[in-house]
Amino acid sequence: MKSIKTYSEFWPFYLREHSKPATRGWHYVGTAMGIGILVFAVFTGRWWMLPLMLVAGYFFAWMSHAAVEKNRPATFTYPLWSFISDFKMFFCFLTGQMPKELEKAGVTKSSSTSQ
Template sequence: MEDRFRSFAEFWPFYLREHARAATRAVHVVGTWVALAVLVVGIVNGPWWLVLLAPVIGYGCAWVSHFFIERNRPATFTYPTWSLLGDLRLAWLAATGRLGAELRRHGLG
């Protein structure tokens, strides 16, 4: 199967449209930051199983928000790497106060 997107730059507007509802984005951002914190704690201090728990937290939050808030299919199933990069970029833009401008730039919000 040929990929629909040839680059992350092409994928990013699609990613944003798939996260159109503010509640979906909020759950993603919280899930991403909590997963990153758990991952770092697991690597630095242990116990080792925290490293395994981190993706469960991150993807769990994301998938729940897609199924129950956005009511669409998570992009992770089709574009796992770009979806992860999208989650990280979304969390970073939200944390730095630049998400609103990015959404407007893509005609969302």
């Protein structure tokens, strides 16, 4: 694989690495839990819970890559861009933009029937 130099190159690659709806779904679960933990920690002052955000997010993401997508998470090669893209993917899902983004990235209809 050639090295990716820009985020605009990375985003379509990231989506292709998340081509199966179940993979994206498990990412959404982890991201939502991470955001929930952040909100809870901020409102209760339980700052010791903040590392649990990463545990929740990465656990579901990495398990989905192992069990569903059967590929190596992009986090290991592009950690910052992957972190950013996980939130971008989550918000594209929430706003209904995911089908359009998947199409632009070349993810086939059969593998992306769900957001």
